[in-house]
Amino acid sequence: MTQERNQKSGSHSKTEEYTDMKREQHEGLQRVKFQMSRIRQKIAVISGKGGVGKSTVTVNLAMAFAMHGYADNVGILDADIHGPCVPKMLGLRGQRLQVSAIGALPVTGPLGIKVVSMDFLLPSDEAPVIWRGPLKMKAIQQFLSDIMWGELEFLFIDLPPGTGDEPLSIMQLIPDLDGVIIVTIPSEVSQVVVKKAVTFARQVGVPIIGIIENMSGFACPKCGTVTKIFKVGGGQRIASDMSIPFLGSIPIDPEICEDSDNGLPFIVEHADSPAAKAFTEIVERIEEYLKHKKGTEILLKSTSKEDS
């Protein structure tokens, strides 16, 4: 393929170098396109503001679909380069991407969920990734192009907060994204920032599946008194203000934090809790959306081609 790259130390001219770089870029994008064509449904989870539970939603969503008949057919891309949390939440810390003859393989988590995260490439817990935008974009592209995701029914992408390099890269690299799910906490401070995420999704032309209100009220485990720690109803307000579907509210539950820390998705570990029940209803609404969306698509993507 690149036989012409016959460099003898410095025999390579600037023009050739430029041509090589351009070809490499083009090949990278072609590989993204091919890999993504083998994944039927691709959904990003975004927020605008950090710390609202994006990763918790992503992980539990992936688990829910894996449990609903899609075991071994779900992937998660943890696109948070600086603060990857997905491996910790799925009990996969310390794992590494394995390299095979055809490329690097995702790490396999519970129910065969395939996970790719910067965390699998770092030497230690404490190592930060001090990268500017262009490097992050390159890493995300390689996560999509050079990881052998294989054929999957779902890919959930956990994006870092904000509307900068990482979300933009994902939207540009996956133009056929099925939609974004927006997560918020009810506070007004969060609402202000989350509205920007809604506008962002609209401006880049990605369908909005809906908004989830997380950390919505807290019931004292002793006396049952509900305290609206971060208020309640902010998600619903954004949904009606900006005409997007409201997917549901998840109450604050210390078990969610505990389970995340222990690497156990709470919808499995505490399936009977009000939080898990609320989450299950949200998942049903998302399934409904996806069913409807696929139903109205005239041409289904072919997933029959096999990579060699």
Added chain:
Amino acid sequence: MTQERNQKSGSHSKTEEYTDMKREQHEGLQRVKFQMSRIRQKIAVISGKGGVGKSTVTVNLAMAFAMHGYADNVGILDADIHGPCVPKMLGLRGQRLQVSAIGALPVTGPLGIKVVSMDFLLPSDEAPVIWRGPLKMKAIQQFLSDIMWGELEFLFIDLPPGTGDEPLSIMQLIPDLDGVIIVTIPSEVSQVVVKKAVTFARQVGVPIIGIIENMSGFACPKCGTVTKIFKVGGGQRIASDMSIPFLGSIPIDPEICEDSDNGLPFIVEHADSPAAKAFTEIVERIEEYLKHKKGTEILLKSTSKEDS
């Protein structure tokens, strides 16, 4: 070097354009240096993970210093380009940077606190800033170089989560930063990410003032039962694991969210609450650090020169 490229499309040659660009860059950096030389103490608040209360800490810290004898002498730079929260928390939404003959002026908040935020430049609440790294770096540089901060005792910089473009830009543009304050919530998931922030600060050579544990336990307002929603003790653990000072824990308090939403710093509005008391102790430790630091500095920066 490239004198042969003497194209006369716009009378300006490529070489001249390049020289102009370089001169402009150099002048910009000189202006940053001058502006920053007029601010005695510069402190950044970082976190690694989002949603841990960085902006709440920044705003209340600024208020605390303004109340402790530094009214009209404190500034806040909200360096979160995508999710600016500081104006909302200080009741300054909808304000605009005013342009004077010598440059743009910060917006003045309670107790004369001078605030600069991307929010003051946006057309509406809902407008996202869909920018990649280089543009964000440019904006941050201009916030430091082209805003007439004037002479100040303190500048608090609220950084977005992560260890990417914005924190790096600040560290490079303000090499004499007095230190960073790291904010975390107690959960293990947060700890993993916050440790990266500690390593980041060390790698870029900025002193770490200490770590604050936010959202540490919740006391039911009805029965008093304390629930460790996001666990407790994680901040202390990072401090001892990584040998950095522990500044204190702030309990969860619905008033903090309420006050932030209303644009009223909680240390003023609810001065007698356990959260405000915990915060006051933290402020004392920070004051102690700064006193000590300045005491050991042989040469104090001159702040006597006046801009014209």
